[in-house]
Amino acid sequence: MRPTIKVTLRLLAFVLPLAIGAVVVGFAGDFRQPPAAKTAQRRPTAVRVITLAPVEVLPRVSGFGTVAPAREWHAVARVQAEVVETHPRLRNGEVLPAGTALLRLDDTDLRLALAEIDSQLAALTVKDQTLAATRAVMQSDLELSRADLARQRQLVTQGTAAQASLDNAQRIELAARAKVVEVENALALNAAEREVLNARRASVARSLDFTVITAPYDLRLTDVAAELGQVVTAGQTLLAGEGTEAVEIAAQFPIGRLGPVIRAMGAGRTVADLKARVRLPAAGHSVVWAARVDRVGEAIDAATQSTSIIVRVADPYSQAAPGERPPLRRNTFVEVVLMAPPGPALVAPLDAVRGGKALVVSAEGRLERREVSLGYSIGDLAVIADGLAAGDRLVVTDPAIAVPGMEVKPVEDKQLAAQLAASAAGAAGSAGRGKGTK
Numbered sequence: 248m249r250p251t252i253k254v255t256l257r258l259l260a261f262v263l264p265l266a267i268g269a270v271v272v273g274f275a276g277d278f279r280q281p282p283a284a285k286t287a288q289r290r291p292t293a294v295r296v297i298t299l300a301p302v303e304v305l306p307r308v309s310g311f312g313t314v315a316p317a318r319e320w321h322a323v324a325r326v327q328a329e330v331v332e333t334h335p336r337l338r339n340g341e342v343l344p345a346g347t348a349l350l351r352l353d354d355t356d357l358r359l360a361l362a363e364i365d366s367q368l369a370a371l372t373v374k375d376q377t378l379a380a381t382r383a384v385m386q387s388d389l390e391l392s393r394a395d396l397a398r399q400r401q402l403v404t405q406g407t408a409a410q411a412s413l414d415n416a417q418r419i420e421l422a423a424r425a426k427v428v429e430v431e432n433a434l435a436l437n438a439a440e441r442e443v444l445n446a447r448r449a450s451v452a453r454s455l456d457f458t459v460i461t462a463p464y465d466l467r468l469t470d471v472a473a474e475l476g477q478v479v480t481a482g483q484t485l486l487a488g489e490g491t492e493a494v495e496i497a498a499q500f501p502i503g504r505l506g507p508v509i510r511a512m513g514a515g516r517t518v519a520d521l522k523a524r525v526r527l528p529a530a531g532h533s534v535v536w537a538a539r540v541d542r543v544g545e546a547i548d549a550a551t552q553s554t555s556i557i558v559r560v561a562d563p564y565s566q567a568a569p570g571e572r573p574p575l576r577r578n579t580f581v582e583v584v585l586m587a588p589p590g591p592a593l594v595a596p597l598d599a600v601r602g603g604k605a606l607v608v609s610a611e612g613r614l615e616r617r618e619v620s621l622g623y624s625i626g627d628l629a630v631i632a633d634g635l636a637a638g639d640r641l642v643v644t645d646p647a648i649a650v651p652g653m654e655v656k657p658v659e660d661k662q663l664a665a666q667l668a669a670s671a672a673g674a675a676g677s678a679g680r681g682k683g684t685k
Contacts, residue, residue, distance in 0.1 A: 291612065291655050292653070292654075292656065293655070293658055294608070294642050294658065295658050295659075295660045296641060296643060297663055297667070298641075298659065301593060302668040304589060304591070304594060304630055304672070305671065305672055305673035306507065306511040306586065306587040306590075306623070306630075307584050307585060307586040307587070309582055309583065311498055313496065313577075313580055313581070314581060316489035316493075316577060317492065317559060318489065318490035319487070320466065322349070322486045323484055324481055324482065325457035326352065326357070326458065327481050328354070328458060328478070329476065330351075330352060330473050330474065330475055331352065331476075333473075337486070338471055339469060339470065340467070342465070342467045342468075343465075344462065345464045349461060350460050351458060352457075353458070357454055358455070361451050361455070364444050364448045371437050371444070374433075379434070382430040382431060382434070385423065385430055386427055389427050392420035393423075396419075396420045399415075462488070465490065467490075468486060468487075469487050470488075471486045472487075473485040491564050493562065494559070494563050495558065496557065496581060498557075498558065499553040500553055501553045503552075505554075507622065507623035511590070518540060518543055518556060518585070519540050521540055521586060522539075523538040523539055523558045523583060523585050524583075524586070525575070525582070525583055526581060527573070534573065538583070540556060540558055543555070544556065544557065592631070593631040593637065594628055594629065595643075597626075597629045599629075600641075604617065604619060605619045605634070605635065605641060606645070606651075607639045607640055607642065612656070613652055613653060614642070614652065614655055617634050617639075620633040625670070
């Protein structure tokens with residue numbers, strides 16, 4: 248019995264699980280239920296936006312040019328002489344005030360020439376005095392001859408004197424008159440000679456003034472070519488310098504970029520009415536000088552279609568500060584900014600409205616495409632003329648798939664809005680500065 252029980256138990260252990268599995272499989276179809284339906288919901292795409300609002304805009308346009316002195320001076324020798332004295336600071340780069348005696352030439356020969364002319368003038372004075380005395384005597388003799396001639400004429404008329412006596416009296420009167428005329432001619436020649444000598448004296452005295460070279464105005468020496476003991480010739484350049492009272496920058500501006508800035512001032516205004524500033528990019532900061540528009544260049548550049556506008560910076564050397572503000576020196580490459588009076592306007596990043604189209608987020612949170620007109624641009628900053636209004640939420644970054652009508656999640660970019668406002672106002676270091684107005 249025991250072996251039979253073991254065999255039976257083994258069969259049950261194998262068959263029973265198979266039977267239970269078959270029952271479960273058979274009834275599984277009756278208990279089967281469809282899976283719960285899951286609703287597919289797409290999350291809105293996040294986009295950065297700025298809410299448009301009027302900001303203060305400074306219309307401006309940038310050009311570039313090099314610094315040049317407003318006045319240049321070259322000292323040219325007017326006489327031939329030796330350099331006998333020079334200023335102790337007569338060397339390149341020195342700044343000397345107006346009226347400073349820079350060098351002196353030997354004037355010995357000129358002074359000798361003056362002394363010679365003065366002696367000739369003195370001799371003429373003595374000759375004039377002698378001739379004047381002689382003329383007085385000759386004039387008395389002439390008067391006596393004329394009286395005798397009148398008497399002889401009367402006697403001849405009365406028949407008491409011969410014609411020969413009258414003729415002799417006439418000859419004596421003519422001789423006396425000739426002597427007076429001769430003395431008067433000599434006095435006239437002396438007067439003419441005196442004028443010649445006075446002209447020569449003035450010329451020599453003028454040349455004497457040329458022996459001392461003085462600074463005509465506050466001057467920075469740029470080239471000293473004369474040395475102590477050197478003999479210079481007339482026409483030789485002795486030294487050169489440039490005035491320190493002002494510098495000029497002839498900056499080039501595209502014609503098309505000037506128009507919007509000039510129009511921003513209103514009708515009847517010209518380039519001369521624009522305000523100007525000069526900017527020198529420096530490490531870590533920008534150095535700015537106030538300037539004024541002085542004049543417009545005479546021609547348009549054929550290759551670039553740009554015009555030259557000359558601005559003037561007054562007293563650039565006194566504004567210099569070591570380590571902070573260098574002096575405006577010749578050939579320094581600088582930026583010139585021309586500005587119109589500021590006014591309110593809507594601004595946006597230029598990339599957000601490129602091609603005359605922009606994306607905005609509607610009140611329902613969906614993308615809308617707008618046609619936009621630009622007034623002008625300042626670097627990366629666009630000034631809106633039409634198509635957008637205050638309160639519009641402008642998309643400043645394109646989403647991965649930008650389809651009008653799609654639902655988006657706007658994220659306000661306050662930092663960018665602040666940067667745009669600073670750039671529009673012309674703040675130093677703001678975005679878009681220094682690239683010109685289109």
